[in-house]
Amino acid sequence: MIHSALIKKQRIILSISLILIIATAIIGMGIGSASLSFDRLIQTLLGQGTFKEEFILYSIRLPRILITLLAGMALAMSGAILQGITKNDLADPGIIGINSGAGVAIAVFFLFFPAEAGSFVYMIPLVGFIGAIITGFFIYLLAYNKNSGMQPIGLVLIGVGFSTALSGAMIVIISSAERTKVDFIAKWLAGNIWGTDWPFIWALLPWLVILIPFTLYKANRLNLLGLSEPVTIGVGVSIERERIVLLLTAVALAAAAVSVTGGITFIGLMAPHIAKTLVGPRNQQFIPVAILLGGWLLLFADTIGRNIIETTIPAGIMVSLIGAPYFIYLLLKK
Template sequence: MKQRFYTYLLILSIILLICMYGHLHTGFSDMSTADLLRILLGGGSDVENLTVFDFRLVRTILAVFIGIGLALSGAIFQTISRNELASPSLLGVNAGAGLGVVLLVFYTGSTTSLGIWTLPLVAVIGATVAALLIYFLSYRGSATISPYRLILTGISMSAGFHAIQIVLVTRLDPNKFYLVNTWTIGTISGNSWSHVWLLVPIVIVLGLFLYARYMELNLLALADETAIGLGVKINRTRFLYLIVAVLLAAFCVAVGGSIGFVGLISPHIARRLIGADHSYFLPLTALIGAILVVGSDWIGRAIIAPDEILLGIIISLIGAPYFLYILAKTKL
């Protein structure tokens, strides 16, 4: 198992580096590999430095960490619900964050009234409120939360949030509508190094926290009776990881928009490659998520260059057929 893990780790790391290179290389101006290396090593002009560092490198780094954050969030949702169809977008977290953003734009007309922290703050509040509602509605007087009830409640709440969102969006003026529509589809263009310094530490800290507690996550993936018998305080532990997963998803969608399917596909592929042991499963899930987002953004920028297709559209074109495949293979 360990040898298999390191083999997959090496292969996925190489694929990610290739995607990152292609992502950095793609843009309005052509650059050779030699030029790109020269600029990255500090030998570029002001215009070249602006192009590579402030536009392309920012976007590449954000794509990597948004992919990691959404993938890990999806992995935790699938673990605590013990269902491979669970993900932030299906369980109402993205919808809650999206509703918060729509309310912000509807009443203020801006997503930066409090500076760079505005969107993350609103997205986290919206996602947390949605997650808490789903969590407590899933109790229904039981001693423990049924994973299936958690998923069904999440899907129902997500539909409700989207309905409210649509009602509000139809009353927006064209400028506000464009802002909300772009964010809802999902894109990482137009971000800055401030967004990198905001998102990267959060993803790293929460990712390391999850990896450090992989044994507890392994126990949480077992049947409730077994986990309780092994000393896991099932409801409290599930709630803790729910909050961690919500924070990861909320900060990622705050920066990259309401990107779907990453949290669904990445853990599913990783589980097929290496199994459900979280010491192996989480690193591969993170790498696959990063590859999916970086690769999709690269394709979106290259396919109709110099124009681009929004990131969320490309991921949906990849994710929707894969979701149908998972659905067909899953016994409900």
């Protein structure tokens, strides 16, 4: 039974998060290299702007804002799941190698299996998912012990090793590629939001529409997985099956996000941890907060990176500037 005061607190924080998202989105729509004044924003949104204003808003800024928002939500939820099944607050899809696995698969596909522009948009999340799932499979396999099952700490450490190895593999893969293709992969690695058109939103949105409700449905299972294994088994939970299903969910979310945003880390680390600090560790309470915070953090980082200097700073770098000190803080605290 969740205390009513905690539910009220969650609703207040969700409302504040929504306000932050809306405010940041409005700022992001109004500022940039091309002029679109705030007093013209409402008219343009209602279809009463000039051709230039509508092009800037609907073809450039609004798709990018929605992409970063959705990707941040997906990464935050992926991180929340991984932290739940590993019982480790330092778990993140970027840190434990899932993002790197998706990145290697996307790089190989982009360099050696060119696709038509229309199908490329929808193929990239699928290719990223395949790469991430293969990586997740090997990480799980190496962390699994036939006597004691999957070792959460081992999964994190092996994942870090995989992340380093796959980053090296990425360098080898792109070392002999064409310059233009290398530039794209380099921007992807830096976390540059490259999928900034409406088709990328339609490619990403179905993953969230399906997997967000599924994760919330599984929230109580995640609560039980956080208990000691004898207790979890005693209440009738199949630990290994639930871990595998939830790991697949986390992999799918991370792969879908990074396929259009590039190699972004730390969102999946920070958002769940901040949410737990605000509303407690119960998954039904903190996951909705983490989803909104993750979306806002990435949107905020991208908005700052696009406008802080004349040359755009990739969102992945901006997030890392915030996330790396936070990671060190958590490491020292834990």
